[in-house]
Amino acid sequence: MNIHLQELLASTPSAAALDAFIAEHDFPLVDESAVTFVYRGEADQVELRHFVYGLESAQPFSRVPGTDLWLRTLTLPANSRVEYKFDVIREGRHNWIRDPLNPDLAFDPFGANSVCSCSGYQRPDWTFEDPEARKGSIEAIDLESRAFGEQRPLQIYLPARYRPSRSYPLLVVHDGDDYLRYSGLDTVLDNLIHRLEIPPLVVALTTSPDRLKEYAADPAHASFVVEDLLPMMEERYSLISEADSRCLMGASFGGVATLSTAWRFPGVFGRLLLQSGSFAFTDIGNHERGPAFDPVVEFVNAFRKQPGKPTNRAFLSCGMHESLIYENRSLIPILQKAGLEVRFEEARDGHNWENWRDRLRKGLSWLFPGPLWMVYE
Amino acid sequence: MSQIVLLGPQRHQPTVASVLAGLGLGNGDLAVVTAGWQEREGEVDELADHVRRPVTNLHLHHRAESLFERSPQLFQALRQRQNRLRELQRLHRLRLDYVLKPARRLLRRSAPSEFLDEERREALDAVRHLDARHEERLGRIHREFDEQWQESFQDAIQRDRAEIAEILSNSSALAIAGGHVAVLLNRLRLFGITELRGELPIVAWSAGAMVLGKKVVLFHDRPPQGAGNAEVLETGLGLFDDVLPLPHASYRLRLEDPVRVSLFVRRFAPAACVTLDPGDQLALSQGHWQSSPSTRQLLADGGVSAFREGS
Structure with missing residues (x-):
């Protein structure tokens, strides 16, 4: 005491x-x-x-x-x-x-x-609004999805001083609304871009009306991302058309959606950011995580058996206080064996948005290194 | 000898106007190079408002892009040179890490040892030797390029050079802004700005200050993926060799770490490692440097103090 x-x-x-x-x-x-x-x-x-x-x-x-x-x-x-x-x-x-x-x-x-x-934990300074950082803008658009047969709302983050004459890397985010609201993703992006730790990015923030179904390795969702969203983004915005300049990210079930999309469409996204992915699997017998996990376990089991090479570089993070830490740790050697460059960060935190926020700097700056060594304004 | 004034970052604490006024240039035109801003090169309104005198942008970035379109052969040759430089840098980095680590560890050792001084000296020599070899190789790549291509590309560049010379002859000073240091250096070098500028005073800040020295050193002790190793990127334009300007030093360097400071200073000696933080100013006139009170110098003992020429 x-x-x-x-x-x-x-x-x-x-x-x-x-x-x-x-x-x-x-x-x-x-x-x-x-x-x-x-x-x-x-x-x-x-x-x-x-x-x-x-x-x-x-x-x-x-x-x-x-x-x-x-x-x-x-x-x-x-x-x-x-x-x-x-x-x-x-x-x-x-x-x-x-x-x-x-x-x-x-x-x-x-x-x-x-x-x-607890002692030693401090909220990172780059998660607070920095008055010196130029702010990006967010615009809302609707995307007609053939995969889902309906319109889907999107939010698009454009970096400060976005100009169509320049080409940008693309980041596609699952649960985009929540990342904005609970992880302050827009502030983090503004700050990391301002600090030159990542290049200016265009970010597509997606959201799902039924994430437990669509993010659970649903093939329709993978089609939505690759065949609906990506072509629209490339047509509408000035993007670098290379896999290594495209990153897909998500947390929890969004991590499953990220990995399963990359697995179904290997080579489209050269970068993945997986935060506390719900990568439940079984070696034998049944899982005990409830019916929502049935398709997840089926996918992760299949992935573990035949991962292929879904991407080139993957950054994973997970909290040590999460039930998913074992599943995330177990994924690392599989990804490495598949020939990916992998980095993994653990933190003494749980399955929550601030944990995911605090890991963004390490992840994004490794997946998309900024020009901080070369630029002296 | 004409004047060169080096300044810290200008975005939040602009001092260019007062420096220009101090140079006694009257209301003469200011030629500006903003090539380090790349595609934002033309956005000089803020600067023009600040200096309150006619500003003529040399548009070196745009000129280079047009030139590359007109002369694909030149573009290919330059790209090949840049690829060689990049490859050399990649290899250099691998070796650099292996010589810097022991030098740093030896400097951190405090236990007395009859061998420590000698080991430290030799570890430092290894770093300096590697830097020197790297600079030689960089110089060789540029010499080979010049020997092979310079004459054949003179005609392609001539029109731009003549226009730039005309602008500079009607200007009372040349301002070189910061930005992407390699892009800026390449554009200045491509159009031969140091030769064209004659005796025109130069006011340069951040990356603009870095490219004017003998060598261009990249540095950042606080990147997100762990502390980095400062590295010689390029040979500079060589307008001075006794000062190594360090823009944003207070932010980019761990000035509170005496080992890192000491190694940095000894590595690049005899050049003085001088901070160019916001508000800092360093002026070279008649072969002597003068500084504003805030301008500091990194010291071999690991400390930092006000800049004094020759110290």
């Missing part, structure tokens, strides 16, 4: 002393290798609900006798970043809430979680 809190509790503090302590400290209380979570309020029971695979997902708090203070200390390695909620239980009713003492939140399509940044 945090030493200052220990000292306070040893003095049998009054309610006012507890108030003062809480007012003076940031929560949770972060030490070198442990974090103390604090909840104050009436309850029958309080549990810490976190998203760290490998630890019990419900960690019970202890009540400090004679107070309404609840505590839970967790050993967490340095550099960890953990998203969590509190489950406050009263009369058998569970109420999942964000940590009232912690203003640090991470958002995702399901709402928001509290964030615990």
Whole structure:
């Protein structure tokens, strides 16, 4: 437990002393290798609900006798970043809430979680808006998809000072709306381009009305990307028509969509960025991840058997706190054996958008190195 | 000897106008080279507003593109030269990494040893020797190109050179902006700007300052894929040889790391490694350098101090 809190509790503090302590400290209380979570309020029971695979997902708090203070200390390695909620239980009713003492939140399509940044973790400076970085623009267009037989909305990021007389690399992003909203992808792109760490890129941000189906290695989705989206992008924008100047990326099921598209159309995308890909597979017997994973497992099993050479260079990242870490680690030797250049980055983080955001610099700057060595403005 | 003024980056803290005023050029025209901006070469409105005098862009990037279209043979020859330079650079990088690592590790060793000084010296000599051999090879590629092609391409380039000479003769100074250092250097070299400029004062910033020296050194200690090795990219235009300008030094270099600073300085000695951060200024006049107070110099002991000529 945090030493200052220990000292306070040893003095049998009054309610006012507890108030003062809480007012003076940031929560949770972060030490070198442990974090103390604090909840104050009436309850029958309080549990810490976190998203760290490998630890019990419900960690019970202890009540400090004679107070309404609840505590839970967790050993967490340095550099960890953990998203969590509190489950406050009263009369058998569970109420999942964000940590009232912690203003640090991470958002995702399901709402928001509290964030615990352990010692050593710092949000990268290139993820914040930089007033010196020229901003790209985003335009919305509709694409008539033959693969899906309907119109699909897209957002297109154009780098600052985009000009049709110049040719640009292309990045195609799965779950593009979410990458913009929860990973600040546009800010990251602006900053990395400004820092010359990546070249100016044109980015197609796609989204799916049924991602669990379409991103689960659906052949129609691969056709959509390669036969609908790509020709439209090449006609409408000034792009470099080479595989090595095209990158496809995605996270989670979007990672499966990325790899399966590249597998069905080898050589079209010379670069892949795979973040926490849901690459579930079986060596024998059935998987236990639910029916949405059936087509995924079927694809990943087939891929592992005959990967071919879907691309030239792949950057993978995965959080060590994710259940998918084993599957992602297992993919590396297969990709290497298939003749790809591969880089893999692990972080002490979970299956979330800020983890994916924090890995973008390493990934994008390796897949598309910018001219930072050559340009001195 | 005419004046050369080297400046730090101009985007957020422009000082060109005050420098031009200080040179006592009256309201004479300013010839500008913005070839380092590549396809944005023509976007000089901001610069023109800032200097508040007539600006004539030499359009070296555009001239080169037109020239390549008119003379495919010249284009092919230049491309072949660039391919040779690139290949040489790739190979050089492989060896450079292997000589820099031990030099850095030896400089970091603190345990006393009767052999340490000698080992350090020899490790540094190995780096300097490799740089010197690389510069020789770069020079050889340029000499071979000039011997083989220069005369045959004179006619193709002549019209542009005459136009540039005319502009320069009507200008009171030449400004060379930063940008892509290799593109800028190649364009300046292609049209022979240093010969055409005669005694015209030059005000150059960032990459523009880098290309004027004896050698062009690329440097970046904070790239996303780990700390890099500074490398000699090219022989420069050779207007001076005693200063190595370092644009954006505070951002690009780990000036707080005495080992990296010390190795950098010893490697490129006797040239003084001088910062060109925003607001910095270094002027060469009558063979002597004068600097603004903010301009700093990297030191062999790993420190950084205000620039003093000859120190």
